[in-house]
Amino acid sequence: MVGAGRVVVALLVCVLGAGVGEGTATAEGPVGRATETWTGTWEAAPSGTTPALPGASFRNVVHLGVGGSASRVRLTNRLGTAPLRLDAVTVALREAGPDAVPGSMWVATFGGARSVTIPAGEDLVSDPVPLAVPDGTDLLVTVHTPDDSGPATYHRTAGQTNYVAPQGNWAADVDGAAYTATTTSWYYVTGVDVLDAPAAGSVVAFGDSLTDGNGSTRDTNRRWPDRLAERLGTLPSSRRLGVLNAGVSGNRLLRDDVGPSGLSRLDADALSRSGVRVVILLEGINDIKGTPNATDPAAFEDAYRAFVSRAHAHGIRVIGATLTPYGGNSGYTAARETVRQEINGFIRGGGPFDSVVDFDAAVRDPEQPQRILPGYDCGDHLHFNDAGMGALADTVDLTALS
Structure with a gap:
């Protein structure tokens, strides 16, 4: 690989x-x-x-x-x-x-x-x-x-x-x-890449199928990074950053699977891209629910620290995103949910990140927090429809990208 x-x-x-x-x-x-x-x-x-x-x-x-x-x-x-x-x-x-x-x-x-x-x-x-x-x-x-x-x-x-x-x-x-x-x-x-863009800088959305856009409507550019780009487009020209989608469906943070692991592709897919100022990291759910599945939250914490350290060495900030619910999906178990909750606790606590965006809180069902809100669920209880994609993007604090 x-x-x-x-x-x-x-x-x-x-x-x-x-x-x-x-x-x-x-x-x-x-x-x-x-x-x-x-x-x-x-x-x-x-x-x-x-x-x-x-x-x-x-x-x-x-x-x-x-x-x-x-x-x-x-x-x-x-x-x-x-x-x-x-x-x-x-x-x-x-x-x-x-x-x-x-x-x-x-x-x-x-x-x-x-x-x-x-x-x-x-x-x-x-x-x-x-x-x-x-x-x-x-x-x-x-x-x-x-x-x-x-x-x-x-x-x-x-x-x-x-x-x-x-x-x-x-x-x-x-x-x-x-x-x-x-x-x-x-x-x-x-x-x-483009020359003389208004803000001369970009943000990388880094992750798996949730970022790649699975569940959104084809040919309409309704992935959450697309919606984020639309929001940035309403700002004064000095703040209109480019948005790069480094999502890979099936990708894992800790190990090679579909494509190289998140850690091994970080340089090529984020740090070496033109004008990158910040990375939003949403990755880890495939490690939890995949086969073999990762069961030790400490492994995720170490990976997140390594990810942020490498980005900081390039002068790039990292926003950590909490892992979103997948209750009802075929890969869900109570034990795996415990791992997700522990990882989210680490992310919400700041960990090594420069800031945090709580995607989990934005899309979970208040009555069943292990599940996606039905209005955001594309039907497989893991991926988001267009409304769910919009909810993710709307949760990002644009001032954190400046």
Whole structure:
């Protein structure tokens, strides 16, 4: 299992990608300046691998919180086993479905080159793309894989319809007619940064399926980090931080399972991201209810301390979130509930955290506190519907993110 992985930042050269139908970009635009402040505005943490589709073009739909005067994309082969060759990567504003806004299509380059090979175990950041993006927009990030580079690193549970052209390099097509297949996973893309964002900073929501958005309505961006981004968007521009979703469905804090453990992926999915100021940590319920299950609250306390210590070493604050109820779920037992309550007592007491958000109190049923309030329950007694996701986000004190 690959651990945190290495992030290799491509040389930020002044030779930028050529805009399709828009001529050739020069260094006279918003990029190529002596000082550049990049902010993370979207993330999908790698969750595993799936068989590659050699020759296919993948059109990923990603929803940005804050915008900026230029953008760059983060691509990943972090969990792959062989070098990944991409011969086309494009970025465009989305019009509808797989169609791009005419005139917004740009080729992303890497050290000035249009094709790139990403070593196994690594991520790569593109050169700046001189495409200004507004707040709250959908971006299309399209990649073409010309041959079989081994298992594809992906984010399985996107909660978003994405598009696949099964054969051919259709990355630069504005018309999405070639994208005849769909997928609910994000392929090869793990982040988007923007230049000159209003507040020049971001917050990472770090966790498992509760953060990844399981239970919320697909294609509507109603995960609790999305709702948090909406709340931040109502603030004065100096406080509009980007929100990065580092949730991985099935992920554990203490051990590898679905994706590397929370502790082992911390650097790659949070600490190395652009402009991170604070991390909200909601993780541990899969360790309690999974197989094998963790029964010692002290192990969680040690893990939380290690998590916070590593974040503090990067000047990043950590907000600890209490673990939410799951009574009625198939993984629930009274003994496991005792462990959850002990862990929440540690979190509420402050532990090593800079501040605390009590998600448990926000969504539990007052009559049966081991259960989610029925109006927030998506039906499996573990995950939240759109209203529950909103309740989580609305509990976060925005002043704690400043």
